[in-house]
Amino acid sequence: MDDNLVAKVTAHPKYQELKARRTRFGLWLTIAMLIVYYGFILLVAFNKPLLASRLGEGVMTLGMPLGLGVIVFTIVITAIYVQRANGEFDRLSDEINKAVLK
C-alpha cells in the first residue's frame, strides 16, 4: 500500500471513528467474556458447595444452569459482535473505502 493512500485513510474522520469504536467494543466484550469464564472457574475452585447446592426439591443444582448459561453466553456474545461488525462497522469501512479509492 502506498504512503499516499495510508495518509488519505488516516486523515479520514470516519477512519478514526471506526478504529476507536471497534477497538473499544472488542475490548469490552473480551473483558466480559473473561469475567464470565474465569468467574465460573473461580467459583469451581473456591466455592464447590454453592455450585452443588440444590435449586428445588429435585436433584437439579445451581451449577447445571450456570454451566449451560456460560455456553449460551459464549454464543450470544459472539453473535452480538458479529451483528454490529457486519452492519455498522462494515458500513463505516465501506464509506472510507469509497472515499479514498475513487
Add this chain to the structure above:
Amino acid sequence: MSSPIKYALPLAAGIGAAAAVAAGADLGQAQKQATNWTAIAMFAIFVAFTLWITKWAASRTKSAADFYTAGGGITGFQNGLAIAGDYMSAASFLGISAAVMASGFDGLIYSIGFLVGWPVVTFLLAERLRNLGKFTFADVAAFRFAQTPVRLFAASGTLVVVAFYLIAQMVGAGQLIKLLFGLDYMYAVVIVGVLMMVYVLFGGMTATTWVQIIKAIMLLGGATFMAFMVMMQFGFSPEAMFAKAVEIKTDLAAKGGKDAATAAKEGFSIMGPGGFVKDPISAISFGMALMFGTAGLPHILMRFFTVPNAKEARKSVLWATTWIGYFYILTFIIGFGAIVFVLTNPSFLDAKGGLLGGSNMAAVHLANAVGGNVFLGFISAVAFATILAVVAGLTLSGASAVSHDLYGTVVKKGKADSKDELRVSRLTTIALGIVAVVLGIAFEKQNIAFMVSLAFAIAASANFPVLLMSVLWKGCTTKGAVIGGFLGLISSVVLTVVSPAVWEATLGNPKGSAWFPYTSPALFSMTIGFVGIWLFSILDGSKRAAEDKAGFLAQQVRSETGIGAAGASGH
C-alpha cells in the same frame, strides 16, 4: 516394555473420574474387538464419497492459492462448519462424553474451556487475520517485520503444535479403530496416513474443507439423534434424566460396598464440581491454555483465509461457535444418557463392571443402546472419519508452513513461483504423512494424554502472543516478536515435561518429584511470552526496529479497512 508405562496406565484407569477428565483428549489403551462389518461398510461409503470429492477438488486445485485456501471461495457458513469439524475431534466426542459419564458436571467444565476461546478469536483476530493474511498465520505475524526470522519462528510454532496434535490423533486413531472395527493398530494407522495423504495431495484445501464439512454434518447429526433419543426417554425433562442418573450412580456406589449415606453422597456428586479442578492456579492456567490456545492453532487460523472477506470471516466464527457450543451440550446429554442406558446394561459391561473396550466407549455403547447395530456402525464410522478429517487439516497446515513460510519466503525470498511452492507443499505432505504414521506406531503404547493440552499450551504461549502483539501493538519489533515467541514456545514445552503428567505419569519418575506442580504451564509460559515480546521490543534500538514501528500505520489501515487485502483469487 519398561515398567513405568505399565504402571501409568492402570493408574490412569484406577483414578477413573479425574483421570478421564484430565485425559479427555486421550483415547487410552483399547482392547481389540470383533471385526464390525457394518461399521466397516459405512466407513467404506464415507471414504468412497470423500475420494470422489477429492477427485472433483483436484480438478480445481491448480495454483498455490487453490491448494492453501481453496481459492478463497468458501462461504462463511461452510467455513463455520469446517472450523467446527476441525475442532470437534474424535477425542472430544468420545473423551468428553466418557468424562461426563464418569463424573458428570466435571465433564461440562472441561468442554466449556474448549468453547470460550472462540469469542476471543472473533473479537481480536478473525477479521484482522483475513485482512492481513494470505495463506498462513505467519503472513500476519510477519506483515511489517523482517521476514526470515519471524517466518522461521512461525513455522517452528506451527510444526511443533501440529506434531503434538498429530501424534495424539494418530495414536487415538489406532486405538479407536482397533476398538470399533476390530482391525490391527498398525493397519488403522497406515489407513489413516494413506487416506489423509490422498485428500491433501490431490485435493488440497478444497478437499480438506469438504471432508471436514461432511464429517461435521455426520457428527452433529449422529450426536443430535443420540441426545434426542435419550431425552425422549425422560419426556424431555432434564430433571428426570439427572434424577435417574443420580439414582443409578447411588446404586452402583452401594453395590460397591459403600454405606447408604456415602453412596447417596457419591451418587449426587455428578451434579456438582468434583476433583477436576484441584488448585486454583492449575484451574486458571489450564483455562488460559484452552482459551488462548484456540486463538493460536495454525490449522484453525488457516481457515480464515479460505473465505472471501472479513464479513464472511466473522460469520464463519459465529457459525463455528454455535455448532461447537451445541455439540458440547449434546455430548453432555450423551454422557448422562450413558450413565442411564450403558452402565445399567450388563451386555456393555465386563466382569468388573467397567465398560467393554475401555471407558472411552461410552458414546459408542450408547449408540448401540438407542439405535441398534446399524447406528453403532454409523457412529463408529463417524468417529473414524472425524480423526481422518482432523489429521488432514493438520497436515495441510504443516505443509503450508514448510512450503509457503520456509521454502517460499525464507529460502526463495518471496520469489518462488506458485508451481514450485505447490510442488514443495505436496512433497511435504508426503513427508508429514510418513512421519505421522511412524510416530503413530512409535507412540502406540505411550501415555499420550498430555499431548493435546500441550499443543494448546504452546499455541497459547508462542503463536497467540506474537500474533496479538504484532497486530495490536505499534511498539512490537522483529527482535521482540521472535525472542518472545521462542521464549513462550520453549517455556511451555519445558514446563510440561517437568509437570506431573509427563515427569511422573509418562517418564516414570517417582511421585512428587515433578519440579512444576501444576496441570498446565500456560499461566506462566504465556506471561513469559508476552513479557519477552514487550521487553525485547522496548530494548530494541536497531534500524530494523524503527522500520518495524514505521510499518504499523499501513498495517493498521489494512487490518481495519481491508484495503489491499488479498481477495478471492483463482476463480
